[in-house]
Amino acid sequence: MSKKILITGATGAMGFLMCKTLIENGHKVVGTTRSMTGAKEATTKELQSMGVDVVEMDVTDESSVNKGVEQALELLNGLDVLINNAGVGSVGIQEFFTADDMQKIFDVNVFGVQRVMRATLPILRAQGHGTIVHISSCIGRITFPFYSTYCASKYALEAIADGYRAELSAFGIESCIIEPGAMPTEFLDTMLKLQPTDDERSQSYGDLTNYPKAGLEALQQLLDATPMQNPQKVVDALVELLAMSFGTKPYRTVVDFTGVAEPISQYNELLHKTTRDLYTWNGIDGMLSLNKE
DSSP, rough: OOOOOESSSTSSSHHHHHHHHHHHHHEEEEESOSSSSSSGHHHHEEEHHHHOOOOOOOTTEEEEHHHHHHHHHHHHSOOOOEEOOOOEESSOOOOOHHHHHHHHHHHHHTTHHHHHHHHHHHHHHOOOOOEEEEEEEEEGGGGGTOOOOHHHHHHHHHHHHHHHHHHHGGGGEEEEEEEEESSSSSSTTSSOOOOOOOOOHHHHHGGGGGGHHHHHHHHHHHTTTOTOOOOHHHHHHHHHHHOOOOSSOSSSSEEOOOOOOHHHHHHHHHHHHHHHHHHHHTTGGGGTTTTTO
């Protein structure tokens, strides 16, 4: 069944594949991008040639979000599915991040999601149905050194999604999270890479300052050696998720082929059981009724 879908971060590698594949599967899609000119102009035009409507939206700016959502709703003539995909990564020794550096990551990955949710939810609540999909990360479940700020932003996203899942269920709005492992996309190239801002910090960490770069290089080698670790697999999981009947979708879906999927899935299963037990003890387990797990 064709759905009206809004995807943030449409001109990034993952967002582009989502738009392309969803259009090919007969859905109506509007994708957002911070700018339709400059570096993203060619990608924007390619999406439009496929039948994707593209609107400008900067998720770090509330007025831009409100305007972009309004335009998207007009183009779609409604909304069935919101996919919170826009995101930015970071790598570096945690102490080298200033509070402002961390704010840049959270402004997209956390506050940006909240801005988009506040702009779209009045529509979904009023119509009494809808699906929200949040694109998180396997390292939104476990922290790796040098990625702590990014991990923290995805931890926060997961917590916010948990709250929305429960609070929106009474309005007929189902929620899902997709947790990809690291994928060989431009996302790795565009991450905020922090270096020490003064000699004292640099000298105090010694050789450890070289670890983030070395770690990225090792990750790239792992991805090169794991052809199944393909961003299309994430998109395929999304398409499969949206094809499931309303209220039967799993809440969390892990997509990874490097060996991370099994332990993260086990962790999720334990968390889901604990969550359901706690909700049941408090008499609110009905708030989890729109997911299968």
